[in-house]
Amino acid sequence: xxxxxxxxxxxxxxxxxxxxxxxxxxxxxxxxxxxxxxxxxxxxxxxxxxxxxxxxxxxxxxxxxxxxxxxxxxxxxxxxxxxxxxxxxxxxxxxxxxxxxxxxxxxxxxxxxxxxxxxxxxxxxxxxxxxxxxxxxxxxxxxxxxxxxxxxxxxxxxxxxx
Numbered sequence: 001x002x003x004x005x006x007x008x009x010x011x012x013x014x015x016x017x018x019x020x021x022x023x024x025x026x027x028x029x030x031x032x033x034x035x036x037x038x039x040x041x042x043x044x045x046x047x048x049x050x051x052x053x054x055x056x057x058x059x060x061x062x063x064x065x066x067x068x069x070x071x072x073x074x075x076x077x078x079x080x081x082x083x084x085x086x087x088x089x090x091x092x093x094x095x096x097x098x099x100x101x102x103x104x105x106x107x108x109x110x111x112x113x114x115x116x117x118x119x120x121x122x123x124x125x126x127x128x129x130x131x132x133x134x135x136x137x138x139x140x141x142x143x144x145x146x147x148x149x150x151x152x153x154x155x156x157x158x159x160x161x162x
Contacts (some may be wrong), residue, residue: 020026024133025072027064032079032123032144032154034059045153047141048099057153061088061142067159074132075142079123086144086154089119090131093139100141100150107147121144137162 008012039058046052054060057083079086092115101113111119117140120129135161144154 010039012130025074026067026068028068028073028075028158029064029090029116030075030077031083032077032088033039033062034081034084034086036081037083041148041152042146043148043151044084046102046151047143047155047157048097059084059086059144059149059152059154061144061154061156063142063156063158065162069139070135070160070162072103072132073135073160074130075120076128076130077120077123078128079125081125083125085122085144085146086122086149087120089143089145090117090133090158091115091141091143092117093141096139097151100143101116102151107151108145109143109150110144135160155156 004035035058041058042056045054045057075088075090077088091109091111094115101110102108103110117135118131118133120131123129138156140160141158142158143150
């Protein structure tokens with residue numbers, strides 16, 4: 001009888017503990033790439049731009065998966081460029097039909113107005129970094145906001161499901 005009640009106690013403790021275990025963050029591998037610093041950077045390849053032709057992009061962001069469940073998400077980045085610094089910023093799209101607020105004079109997105117959820121700042125060529133953020137359901141953009149890079153097509157869409 002004592003063995004049975006001890007086993008019951010152990011089972012109850014294990015069940016209680018397992019319900020308090022924090023789920024591991026979803027992992028997204030990210031490659032920040034470009035065709036080289038000698039390539040001309042096009043402009044006008046921003047998100048939601050009319051007549052967008054992303055095939056003209058000379059740089060971009062490649063992700064291992066385009067969607068995850070809401071909660072903690074870890075982005076593991078690698079700057080695969082041989083000669084250009086890149087970064088990655090996570091931006092929540094409040095309205096997926098609108099372009100991001102842009103500062104023309106600085107040739108970059110206004111991060112404060114855009115809804116910056118976190119970032120991995122400038123990574124030298126060949127370097128890696130990571131970012132873990134708690135994301136709610138919705139649509140996001142991952143962008144490089146080094147001047148000129150976002151307008152040259154260095155962004156990708158990302159979805160967080162409920």
